[in-house]
Amino acid sequence: MSISKPTIKDVAELAGCGIATVSRVLNNSGPSSLASREKVLAAAEELDFKFNEFGRSLKSRRSKTIGVLVPTLCNPVFADAVQGVQQAAAVHGYDVILTSANYDQETEKTAMETLLAKQVDGVILTVSSPTNSIALRMLKEKHVPHCLIFNQPKDADVSAVGVDNVEAARIVGQKLFELGHRDAAFVAVQFAKSDRSADRYRGFAEIYAKHGLREPELLEVDYAPGDLEIALVNLFETSPSTTALFASNDMLALACIRALRSLGKSVPEDISVVGFDGIAVADLVHPKLATIATPCHAMGSKAAQLLVKALQNNEKPPTGVISLPFEFRCGESLTLAAKKKVAGRAVTRPAAAPATQMQPNK
Amino acid sequence: MSISKPTIKDVAELAGCGIATVSRVLNNSGPSSLASREKVLAAAEELDFKFNEFGRSLKSRRSKTIGVLVPTLCNPVFADAVQGVQQAAAVHGYDVILTSANYDQETEKTAMETLLAKQVDGVILTVSSPTNSIALRMLKEKHVPHCLIFNQPKDADVSAVGVDNVEAARIVGQKLFELGHRDAAFVAVQFAKSDRSADRYRGFAEIYAKHGLREPELLEVDYAPGDLEIALVNLFETSPSTTALFASNDMLALACIRALRSLGKSVPEDISVVGFDGIAVADLVHPKLATIATPCHAMGSKAAQLLVKALQNNEKPPTGVISLPFEFRCGESLTLAAKKKVAGRAVTRPAAAPATQMQPNK
DNA sequence: CCCCGTCGTGGAAACGTTTCCACTTTCACC
DNA sequence: GGTGAAAGTGGAAACGTTTCCACGACGGGG
Numbered sequence: 209m210s211i212s213k214p215t216i217k218d219v220a221e222l223a224g225c226g227i228a229t230v231s232r233v234l235n236n237s238g239p240s241s242l243a244s245r246e247k248v249l250a251a252a253e254e255l256d257f258k259f260n261e262f263g264r265s266l267k268s269r270r271s272k273t274i275g276v277l278v279p280t281l282c283n284p285v286f287a288d289a290v291q292g293v294q295q296a297a298a299v300h301g302y303d304v305i306l307t308s309a310n311y312d313q314e315t316e317k318t319a320m321e322t323l324l325a326k327q328v329d330g331v332i333l334t335v336s337s338p339t340n341s342i343a344l345r346m347l348k349e350k351h352v353p354h355c356l357i358f359n360q361p362k363d364a365d366v367s368a369v370g371v372d373n374v375e376a377a378r379i380v381g382q383k384l385f386e387l388g389h390r391d392a393a394f395v396a397v398q399f400a401k402s403d404r405s406a407d408r409y410r411g412f413a414e415i416y417a418k419h420g421l422r423e424p425e426l427l428e429v430d431y432a433p434g435d436l437e438i439a440l441v442n443l444f445e446t447s448p449s450t451t452a453l454f455a456s457n458d459m460l461a462l463a464c465i466r467a468l469r470s471l472g473k474s475v476p477e478d479i480s481v482v483g484f485d486g487i488a489v490a491d492l493v494h495p496k497l498a499t500i501a502t503p504c505h506a507m508g509s510k511a512a513q514l515l516v517k518a519l520q521n522n523e524k525p526p527t528g529v530i531s532l533p534f535e536f537r538c539g540e541s542l543t544l545a546a547k548k549k550v551a552g553r554a555v556t557r558p559a560a561a562p563a564t565q566m567q568p569n570k
Numbered sequence: 571m572s573i574s575k576p577t578i579k580d581v582a583e584l585a586g587c588g589i590a591t592v593s594r595v596l597n598n599s600g601p602s603s604l605a606s607r608e609k610v611l612a613a614a615e616e617l618d619f620k621f622n623e624f625g626r627s628l629k630s631r632r633s634k635t636i637g638v639l640v641p642t643l644c645n646p647v648f649a650d651a652v653q654g655v656q657q658a659a660a661v662h663g664y665d666v667i668l669t670s671a672n673y674d675q676e677t678e679k680t681a682m683e684t685l686l687a688k689q690v691d692g693v694i695l696t697v698s699s700p701t702n703s704i705a706l707r708m709l710k711e712k713h714v715p716h717c718l719i720f721n722q723p724k725d726a727d728v729s730a731v732g733v734d735n736v737e738a739a740r741i742v743g744q745k746l747f748e749l750g751h752r753d754a755a756f757v758a759v760q761f762a763k764s765d766r767s768a769d770r771y772r773g774f775a776e777i778y779a780k781h782g783l784r785e786p787e788l789l790e791v792d793y794a795p796g797d798l799e800i801a802l803v804n805l806f807e808t809s810p811s812t813t814a815l816f817a818s819n820d821m822l823a824l825a826c827i828r829a830l831r832s833l834g835k836s837v838p839e840d841i842s843v844v845g846f847d848g849i850a851v852a853d854l855v856h857p858k859l860a861t862i863a864t865p866c867h868a869m870g871s872k873a874a875q876l877l878v879k880a881l882q883n884n885e886k887p888p889t890g891v892i893s894l895p896f897e898f899r900c901g902e903s904l905t906l907a908a909k910k911k912v913a914g915r916a917v918t919r920p921a922a923a924p925a926t927q928m929q930p931n932k
Numbered sequence: 933c934c935c936c937g938t939c940g941t942g943g944a945a946a947c948g949t950t951t952c953c954a955c956t957t958t959c960a961c962c
Numbered sequence: 963g964g965t966g967a968a969a970g971t972g973g974a975a976a977c978g979t980t981t982c983c984a985c986g987a988c989g990g991g992g
Contacts, residue, residue, distance in 0.1 A: 215947090217948080226973070227972080227973095228971070239969055241970060244970080259949075260628075260689070262628040262948070265624045265949090266624040266625055266947090273688075280653065281650070284649070287646070288643070288644060291642065298669070304667065304668050306666050307665075307666075322665060326635075326665055327624065459851065462855065466855075488644070488821070489824060489851050492824040492828050493856075494828065494831060577977090577978055579978080582942090587942075589978090589979085590941070590980085591940085591942070593979070593981085594940095602940070603941090606941085622979070624977080624979085625947090625980085626980080628978080629946075630947090935991095938988085939989105940985105940986090941986085945980100946979100946980085947979085948977105950976085950977090952973105953973090954973090956971075957968105958970095960966095961964105961966090961967105962966105
């Protein structure tokens with residue numbers, strides 16, 4: 209319990225050799241005799257020697273740390289992904305510095321400045337809009353290796369891991385179509401601030417267009433309490449034939465179900481609701497939420513693996529978007545479109561496909 | 571866009587002065603004339619100079635980084651707290667290195683080793699069991715300032731921020747008692763691995779003992795699918811008069827509601843269910859979950875503030891447990907105990923107290 | 933007019949590491 | 963028994979910063 213920690217010098221002294229030898233032995237980074245090897249290891253053990261990472265990083269110019277920037281940890285989707293990054297990084301001896309930007313461009317910028325000041329070796333991030341993100345531009349300018357998650361950037365010169373939001377939304381659209389939903393609406397929060405929402409709406413609308421149907425209504429709502437109810441009332445006034453809602457994420461989908469109930473409509477008897485993300489709680493509620501289950505955790509760990517491998521080879525992660533498999537999970541909140549409103553009861557209820565398991569991360 | 575970043579030396583050269591002067595000016599850490607002050611600032615601006623944190627930390631022996639260790643980010647409770655830590659830390663110029671231990675003692679240890687190797691200035695953590703946590707002991711031995719969150723350690727020589735789990739559970743117990751629930755059970759996952767669960771059971775049982783009632787049944791369940799159903803079936807066989815369940819956290823409470831439904835019992839008509847934590851989704855589901863709303867975010871930021879202040883004064887955070895206010899949120903999942911089972915329908919339904927708002931973090 | 937604070941300044945040492953380089957030592961081989 | 967290569971070694975420089983200290987200039991009071 210010395211007042212200050214032992215340094216490589218102390219080890220050298222105790223082992224009776226030079227510090228260079230100690231460094232070589234402890235790092236396996238050069239020739240060393242069996243004799244000195246043993247002495248050094250014994251000395252290090254006895255002193256409980258640990259490298260000082262500052263000295264190390266200062267000399268080697270790498271921090272063994274990767275920065276993470278996400279909009280928020282309150283959305284379980286990002287929390288899962290961060291956990292994935294952290295675990296995958298730990299396996300390779302990398303640490304994670306965490307920042308969050310709360311969907312705010314300015315905060316994104318200052319957070320990135322912090323990360324860069326800490327000399328992170330690379331960054332994994334989700335931004336509001338890849339095309340005009342300041343944070344992303346900073347990374348490019350400073351030539352810091354990075355990998356996007358969740359975002360699916362349009363320009364192909366950046367590395368990214370995500371799911372194909374457009375395709376996923378197409379599948380939702382197709383399912384709804386097959387179940388007879390001819391009039392559907394898309395509900396989103398902060399539509400303007402999320403490229404994912406936009407992609408999802410696009411894929412969804414595409415299917416409806418393909419079948420010659422009217423473009424789904426777009427409901428952009430606020431977090432303000434009551435806002436959702438008002439939007440839904442408006443919707444049912446302008447489009448009373450609406451039989452399905454597609455929400456841009458699961459939390460919002462749950463909020464929709466609650467709002468519908470307060471308007472005297474029940475799910476799925478009167479209206480079907482589909483979410484997006486596949487958060488854990490979606491399977492616990494009643495009715496079970498129909499949703500697109502995305503591999504958030506795997507997204508994080510995959511991105512971390514890509515980044516770490518690139519760092520070890522002293523290069524950039526491979527450019528281009530990697531799309532991970534997702535899965536349509538048919539919950540109880542989705543059913544056949546009610547043909548006609550018969551006394552507020554559902555007409556038929558198809559045998560719901562059993563909720564399939566997510567495939568394990570690999 | 572030079573190949574390597576400008577150093578303090580480059581700034582000194584451009585400004586025509588020594589590096590000591592540059593350091594003094596940029597850190598406001600010593601006398602300097604107006605003239606040199608201006609020249610240095612101009613030079614730093616022109617070169618877009620940023621301090622190298624490694625050199626800085628190596629010399630000053632502080633990293634301006636705090637380590638965080640939590641069981642998992644998948645539980646929104648911890649995600650919120652981590653977010654709180656991160657935001658509060660950022661305000662004071664501190665960064666956060668994140669690790670998670672997955673409720674595993676061994677992982678806890680290695681995670682702590684990583685944090686210590688990175689020379690974090692302090693640590694904020696939640697451990698499985700404060701009394702025999704290796705990680706916690708390491709912190710004490712190495713004299714690294716730290717602050718627990720969520721945990722409520724029995725020994726008073728450690729700093730901690732949390733809620734009074736025992737008292738909160740007493741309140742739940744009292745509410746249940748007042749609503750006529752004479753036979754209740756406590757449901758927990760990994761009871762042995764969480765001191766919080768134990769505290770909650772203790773407070774709950776205490777109230778029942780006080781009223782001369784039988785000690786609530788303790789159901790310890792697994793995450794394995796189906797396990798909860800089996801446990802509940804057993805419960806209703808041994809204690810058919812059970813009218814209420816108190817779950818050790820909200821996710822589990824939701825799982826209970828679902829399991830009960832699959833057993834043909836409805837909530838709250840047949841059985842009342844109360845959770846713990848107050849996660850956001852608890853308010854969205856039907857029935858709204860009765861729960862203890864805890865200020866997770868505030869817990870994180872409060873701990874961060876304590877720790878940062880202590881670090882700045884070069885001392886340890888104040889020992890003792892700080893208990894933050896919590897709140898009983900009376901959701902729809904809790905109602906009067908059914909007097910007798912009359913045709914599977916509830917007897918009465920009291921006007922549910924409106925779900926009160928959480929007071930904002932302060 | 934000299935002395936002595938005060939102020940601003942820059943050289944240099946230190947923080948703990950990696951790594952280059954030059955120096956032994958060893959040993960196989962002719 | 964010389965020669966050469968190969969293997970092991972430690973001194974020392976460098977990484978970028980903070981900070982101690984010594985030095986010169988400058989001014990006010992005796």
